[in-house]
Amino acid sequence: MTKSFFGGIWHDRYILASFVNRDLQSRYRRSLLGVLWAIITPLALSVIIGTVYAFLFNQDVKVTVPILFAGLNPWTFITFSAEGGNTAFISAEGYLKQLSVNPQIFPLRTVCVGFVNLLYSMMAFYVLYLILQPQAFGAEMLMIVPGLLVVFLFSWGLAQIASVANLYIRDYQPLQSLALQAFFYITPIIYRPSQLAEQLSFIYRYNPFYYVLEVVKQPLLGNLVPYETYLIAIAVALVVFAVGTAMVSRCRWKINFKL
Amino acid sequence: MSIIKLEDTDLVFKVWRERRLKDIIVPGSNKFNKFQNATVHALDHVTLTIQEGERVAVIGHNGAGKSTLLKVIAGIYRPSGGKLTVEGNVSNMFELATGFEVEQNGWDNMYLRGLMLGLSPKEIKSKMREIADFSELGEFLNMPVKYYSSGMFVRLAFSTSTAFMPDILLLDEVFAAGDAGFIEKATRRMKEMVNVAKILVMVTHNMDTALDICDRCIWMDRGKVRMDGKTEEVVKAYLDFVR
Numbered sequence: 001m002t003k004s005f006f007g008g009i010w011h012d013r014y015i016l017a018s019f020v021n022r023d024l025q026s027r028y029r030r031s032l033l034g035v036l037w038a039i040i041t042p043l044a045l046s047v048i049i050g051t052v053y054a055f056l057f058n059q060d061v062k063v064t065v066p067i068l069f070a071g072l073n074p075w076t077f078i079t080f081s082a083e084g085g086n087t088a089f090i091s092a093e094g095y096l097k098q099l100s101v102n103p104q105i106f107p108l109r110t111v112c113v114g115f116v117n118l119l120y121s122m123m124a125f126y127v128l129y130l131i132l133q134p135q136a137f138g139a140e141m142l143m144i145v146p147g148l149l150v151v152f153l154f155s156w157g158l159a160q161i162a163s164v165a166n167l168y169i170r171d172y173q174p175l176q177s178l179a180l181q182a183f184f185y186i187t188p189i190i191y192r193p194s195q196l197a198e199q200l201s202f203i204y205r206y207n208p209f210y211y212v213l214e215v216v217k218q219p220l221l222g223n224l225v226p227y228e229t230y231l232i233a234i235a236v237a238l239v240v241f242a243v244g245t246a247m248v249s250r251c252r253w254k255i256n257f258k259l
Numbered sequence: 260m261s262i263i264k265l266e267d268t269d270l271v272f273k274v275w276r277e278r279r280l281k282d283i284i285v286p287g288s289n290k291f292n293k294f295q296n297a298t299v300h301a302l303d304h305v306t307l308t309i310q311e312g313e314r315v316a317v318i319g320h321n322g323a324g325k326s327t328l329l330k331v332i333a334g335i336y337r338p339s340g341g342k343l344t345v346e347g348n349v350s351n352m353f354e355l356a357t358g359f360e361v362e363q364n365g366w367d368n369m370y371l372r373g374l375m376l377g378l379s380p381k382e383i384k385s386k387m388r389e390i391a392d393f394s395e396l397g398e399f400l401n402m403p404v405k406y407y408s409s410g411m412f413v414r415l416a417f418s419t420s421t422a423f424m425p426d427i428l429l430l431d432e433v434f435a436a437g438d439a440g441f442i443e444k445a446t447r448r449m450k451e452m453v454n455v456a457k458i459l460v461m462v463t464h465n466m467d468t469a470l471d472i473c474d475r476c477i478w479m480d481r482g483k484v485r486m487d488g489k490t491e492e493v494v495k496a497y498l499d500f501v502r
Binding site: 012014093094098 | 274330333334335336357360362363376
């Protein structure tokens with residue numbers, strides 16, 4: 001099952017690359033700043049929220065903005081993948097019903113597009129961080145690579161789950177977006193764990209998103225992550241990915257009839 | 260050596276009613292919707308063999324399973340029972356105006372379609388000029404395909420699907436929208452293709468097309484092969500039946 005899953009992706013790798021390329025191009029076509037928007041949007045958002053928070057809670061802008069930005073980057077990628085997964089098969093109906101293309105490339109297509117955007121916004125982050133806190137740069141930052149792998153696997157899993165779930169029950173899409181919205185406020189993105197009272201720490205301790213975000217967020221900021229966090233993050237990502245892959249593989253031949 | 264072989268091939272699919280959360284939580288909330296889950300027996304134990312060099316027309320009523328037969332051969336649907344052997348690379352062209360990126364121009368769509376037909380980027384790029392010439396679309400190829408007419412879609416899709424001399428070519432009712440000149444040209448190409456010992460299977464409602472191109476004809480009825488033989492005989496029997 002897994003062999004035909006990955007074999008199918010390899011077989012259609014050129015199709016996948018072509019789709020991702022097109023999606024990226026069409027996303028920024030007809031806008032004057034083009035691909036720069038991928039960098040400006042998260043940057044501006046972090047500066048706006050960060051400044052407001054710094055002002056409200058009387059904190060240093062130089063500290064709040066990078067932390068916010070570092071958390072928003074992987075979060076945006078995760079939600080983009082999960083949301084995009086909903087329509088992955090539906091929007092590819094024309095191809096799936098006409099040509100014998102492997103359906104598993106379509107959720108992956110969304111994830112790849114989101115991932116390229118993540119890389120762009122990370123560049124914006126590094127530039128900003130270099131201006132605000134140049135002393136934080138160091139070899140610890142290389143740990144971003146395993147972090148990105150974990151968040152990629154996790155997002156791919158979510159996209160696959162959404163792609164199949166939404167074929168069966170169309171309510172999945174609004175439900176998922178509500179749940180993600182809730183997690184956005186629960187997970188330490190716009191606040192820091194240290195701001196919570198000890199008895200409330202369970203809010204993030206039992207939150208799988210927290211661990212997956214940490215392995216990207218902390219290396220971005222130049223901090224090391226405890227290995228327990230890695231273990232939990234990897235376990236969460238693997239489980240979500242395995243569930244998503246199993247769902248897509250099982251429905252491989254039902255998708256065409258469901259569309 | 261190309262061959263298509265169906266042995267007792269069966270295709271049953273379920274038709275699902277759109278399910279909403281409300282239907283699961285509130286029992287009886289769908290009482291106004293009489294349509295329940297049903298099964299459709301699209302191919303009913305079909306056994307047939309198509310050898311190299313054959314040009315086959317598939318005819319029959321709407322919903323007889325003609326298109327399903329083609330999609331099973333193309334590998335888009337998997338049979339739910341029986342055996343299916345398809346040897347040789349398959350190229351196909353089914354519904355019109357689907358499977359296109361409407362915002363992209365003709366060249367991009369030609370490239371993408373080529374990839375989906377199983378070609379490598381290099382192979383497609385070397386053939387693009389030739390496809391463009393055959394399609395006679397000229398300047399229109401630089402235009403997003405959302406502005407194309409249905410005839411232009413036919414030209415683009417047919418030219419791409421046949422440019423690579425596939426072993427097996429599957430066509431589903433594609434000429435309705437093409438103009439007379441293009442139909443003639445396409446007919447000639449299909450005949451040429453079969454001359455180099457390849458297989459052609461086409462679904463058609465136009466008996467003249469069937470008689471002109473194909474030497475064998477299969478009449479499908481409710482998922483079964485009702486008659487299989489020389490085109491003239493099968494077409495005559497079918498027309499007698501319809502009248």
